[in-house]
Amino acid sequence: MxxxxxxxxxxxxxxxxxxxxxxxxxxxxxxxxxxxxxxxxxxxxxxxxxxxxxxxxxxxxxxxxxxxxxxxxxxxxxxxxxxxxxxxxxxxxxxxxxxxxxxxxxxxxxxxxxxxxxxxxxxxxxxxxxxxxxxxxxxxxxxxxxxxxxxxxxxxxEDLIDAVIAIAGSSPAYFFRMADAMVQAGQALGLEPEQALRMAALTMEGSARMLLESGKTAGELARQVCSPGGTTLAALTAFDDHHFEGMVNEAMERCVRRSQELGK
Ligand SMILES: NC(=O)C1=CN([C@@H]2O[C@H](COP(=O)(O)OP(=O)(O)OC[C@H]3O[C@@H](n4cnc5c(N)ncnc54)[C@H](O)[C@@H]3O)[C@@H](O)[C@H]2O)C=CC1
Ligand SMILES: O=C(O)[C@@H]1CCC=N1
Incomplete structure (x- = not known):
């Protein structure tokens, strides 16, 4: 070929x-x-x-x-x-x-x-x-x-291609934005940017492997990280306060809408 x-x-x-x-x-x-x-x-x-x-x-x-x-x-x-x-x-x-x-x-x-x-x-x-x-x-x-x-x-x-764009085609940018925000916050907390980037990226890679290989759901894996009254739950309260799931849902809907517009 x-x-x-x-x-x-x-x-x-x-x-x-x-x-x-x-x-x-x-x-x-x-x-x-x-x-x-x-x-x-x-x-x-x-x-x-x-x-x-x-x-x-x-x-x-x-x-x-x-x-x-x-x-x-x-x-x-x-x-x-x-x-x-x-x-x-x-x-x-x-x-x-x-x-x-x-x-x-x-x-x-x-x-x-x-x-x-x-x-x-x-x-x-x-x-x-x-x-x-x-x-x-x-x-x-x-x-x-x-x-x-x-x-x-x-x-x-074919009618699921727009959904795929939202979850896989465009989504590397969501993860890069997340990593960038974490690195900036890590820097503000005193970490060297290169070290912060490596830590964030390795943690993303490892978390993705766990999702693919553990047979556990994302919810179960998130709960495994949380200790009662601990640091992770404290962090996740900010996700709730800022409607994290709603924001992701809105991002994916906008992605689909834009794909539909591009085809007109
Ligand atoms: N970048 C991404 O993450 C993804 C992109 N896509 C799609 O892949 C396609 C390509 O995107 P990218 O590679 O990101 O774009 P790009 O901008 O990196 O590459 C497009 C290339 O086409 C060239 N070009 C422009 N007009 C031309 C013409 N008339 N004749 C020949 N070459 C011309 C440009 O000079 C450029 O090198 C797009 O349709 C995009 O929607 C799909 C999935 C993911
Ligand atoms: O942003 C875009 O339109 C292209 C399609 C999926 C990723 N990049």
């Missing part, structure tokens, strides 16, 4: 690193285009084919991943529509539905996925919308393999 990326940004880089490091594909099987040459340099250093011509990628690749922002779809899809006929095209953007993408790219096999940036460290979480239309089974399996090389893949009905 030859895999192409249109847009040489964060997500294309994360996915491409995953397939190279995981040994799924070799550099000569990979094509990347970007409208700005400077963005291609990091990719050229890996030995992959690079070009400023999106049509070249569409022509060379069997499967094209659209690594551009949703706002660029209107410009890029008409450019590549003829070249991608009969091939696979994967959107990783919020908003645009499979039905809409099929209208823009008639005759090609359109798929949707929602990955996240932890793909960069091989710990990604990607949801792939269930196969629809005439997408061949082997092509769908190839897409699964691409994302499996840097994390775990879930197949979900």
């Amino acid at each position: 030859k895999l192409g990326f249109i847009g040489a940004g964060n997500m294309s880089g994360a996915i491409l690193d995953g397939v190279l490091k995981g040994g799924l594909l070799q550099a000569e099987q990979l094509w990347v285009s970007n409208r700005h040459q400077d963005k291609l340099e990091r990719f050229a250093r890996l030995g992959v084919h690079t070009t400023t011509d999106n049509c070249r990628v569409a022509r060379e690749a069997d499967l094209v991943i659209l690594g551009i922002k949703p706002q660029m779809f209107g410009e890029v899809l008409p450019q590549i529509a003829d070249e991608v006929k009969g091939k696979g095209v994967l959107s990783i953007s919020p908003g645009y539905s499979l039905a809409w993408l099929r209208e823009q790219l008639p005759g090609c096999h359109v798929m949707r996925a929602m990955p996240n940036t932890p793909l960069l460290v091989g710990k990604g979480c990607t949801a792939l919308a269930q196969k629809s239309g005439d997408v061949p089974e082997d092509l769908f399996e190839e897409v699964k393999a691409v994302f499996s090389s840097a994390g775990e893949v879930f197949v979900v009905p």
Whole structure:
């Protein structure tokens, strides 16, 4: 298979690193285009084919991943529509539905996925919308393999992709904001920022492992940390006073709403 990326940004880089490091594909099987040459340099250093011509990628690749922002779809899809006929095209953007993408790219096999940036460290979480239309089974399996090389893949009905964005696509930013707030507070309490960051990040990593491996719920694990009349319960009273769950719920609802707006 030859895999192409249109847009040489964060997500294309994360996915491409995953397939190279995981040994799924070799550099000569990979094509990347970007409208700005400077963005291609990091990719050229890996030995992959690079070009400023999106049509070249569409022509060379069997499967094209659209690594551009949703706002660029209107410009890029008409450019590549003829070249991608009969091939696979994967959107990783919020908003645009499979039905809409099929209208823009008639005759090609359109798929949707929602990955996240932890793909960069091989710990990604990607949801792939269930196969629809005439997408061949082997092509769908190839897409699964691409994302499996840097994390775990879930197949979900397309109408759950917005929910996935809220819980996994956008949520690395929630965790980074949480870490940043903890580091700032730790600094104010006298810790060195580098030490505070390491402690917060290791604690996030360890807590995530416990959630994945202990078989216990998040509630049970939280209770394990709390001693009666102790420090953790004192800390969590601030979460209650500031309606923590309500805030998270509101954040996720806004995320879903924005995805729906982007698709209009
Ligand atoms: N960053 C994230 O955490 C996630 C992003 N996504 C989606 O992935 C897609 C890409 O996002 P990022 O990688 O974050 O964006 P990015 O801004 O890092 O990369 C986009 C790249 O496309 C290039 N570009 C712009 N117009 C172009 C054109 N006409 N032709 C060729 N290249 C062009 C830009 O120069 C840039 O290098 C978006 O649709 C985004 O919604 C999905 C999941 C997570
Ligand atoms: O913020 C965004 O629109 C993209 C989609 C998921 C993560 N980043």
